[in-house]
Amino acid sequence: MQPQARHLRADAARNRDKLLNSAVQVFGERGLDAPLEEIARRAKVSIGTLYNHFPTRQDLVDAILPERLSDLERITAEALADPDPWEGFVRFLGGLFELQARDHGLNDALARRFPDDSAVGAACRRGFAQAEVIVGRARESGRLRADFETRDLVPLMWAMSQVIRESMEAAPEAWRRHLAFVVDGLRADAARTIAVPPLTDDQLEKLMRGR
């Protein structure tokens, strides 16, 4: 991450690192609700030390997830680089959920609400802004259905997070099949009029707020 705010004692810096590594592992395997004591245990550090470095779970998550989310930026960039806007959009979805499938912590994070002030919240808002470009481009190309809005990605992410959570263990490719069905429904030529309007700003905000 950063060079760490000045003057962290050598042992402290070492411990902080061990904690971060351990947290990446444990959150990755067990999701963001994993016991903090497990993280401390695997870092071979006492629980007190964990709390010393990261007073709250959110602090720990914030220290880890933005790094993970940077993979997302790579994916976004690739999507935008694709000359075919629709293909780019589809690759974006595939890449996004692939990330989620590889990391339970990230999967939890994206399916969950986050405090506005957290680093993760900020990263998500950034990601959302980039997604807007991808979606807009695909829609304007006429291949993505005209009534699809960026915010419709939110329920899709909830949905996929659950499919991934439930199926990764026994059928690690299953989520791709489900996604394929959904994607086929997002093509312009598959579109039928939908009676329900997109989420309003108010709803979106409420849904994003604390769990």
Next chain:
Amino acid sequence: MQPQARHLRADAARNRDKLLNSAVQVFGERGLDAPLEEIARRAKVSIGTLYNHFPTRQDLVDAILPERLSDLERITAEALADPDPWEGFVRFLGGLFELQARDHGLNDALARRFPDDSAVGAACRRGFAQAEVIVGRARESGRLRADFETRDLVPLMWAMSQVIRESMEAAPEAWRRHLAFVVDGLRADAARTIAVPPLTDDQLEKLMRGR
């Protein structure tokens, strides 16, 4: 439910009833992981009495959910009664998720794995068999895509359960919009070849087993 295995003392029968009512409420509001003590509290009965009548959480769930699932049979029947197989299929999906949206307990139940020997497990297997008919009819009509199999409903139920869980509070209609996108992808004329095969029997069984 049933007249209850002979000779239940009057007060015991009363308490059992209060517990069942309370459980319907509490599971409905908080999902199947709700604290049992809350159920006892609302039934105005001690926790010991709850355990006396229902030694395990599963016993309580089994005593309640099949009744709820019978609504599903009504929906299935309606779906089959529809002269248009595709419309019937779509109504079936709408009805199913509507049920889930109204009852958090049911939502949990359908998104979750169940012991084979539980009443709920049996009810689910029955429901699955009926769904097979609906899906088969719709597929043969040529409106439902040919590569959709009944077991593809499983990931869809996981997906929708999560969308419902996350959005019901702030945007009670949001799930319908998401479903509409998916449904548009299930039409035969929206279908593109999908590389990933359906779940195998083995995978399906593993996924259904204990949580």
Next chain:
DNA sequence: CAGAAACTTGAGGGGACCCTCAAGTTGCTC
């Protein structure tokens, strides 16, 4: 209506996890 059987009660032990803090240890500075 008395005695026996059926049922209820709630305090309490247990486990998982959270978080704190006083006492001990380590590293840095001069």
Next chain:
DNA sequence: GAGCAACTTGAGGGTCCCCTCAAGTTTCTG
């Protein structure tokens, strides 16, 4: 290498929920 600040430690108190069981209460039966 002495002394002080920085850091670590882990036992322990708190919460929430699980489940049990000995003692008390209610219903049923003759």
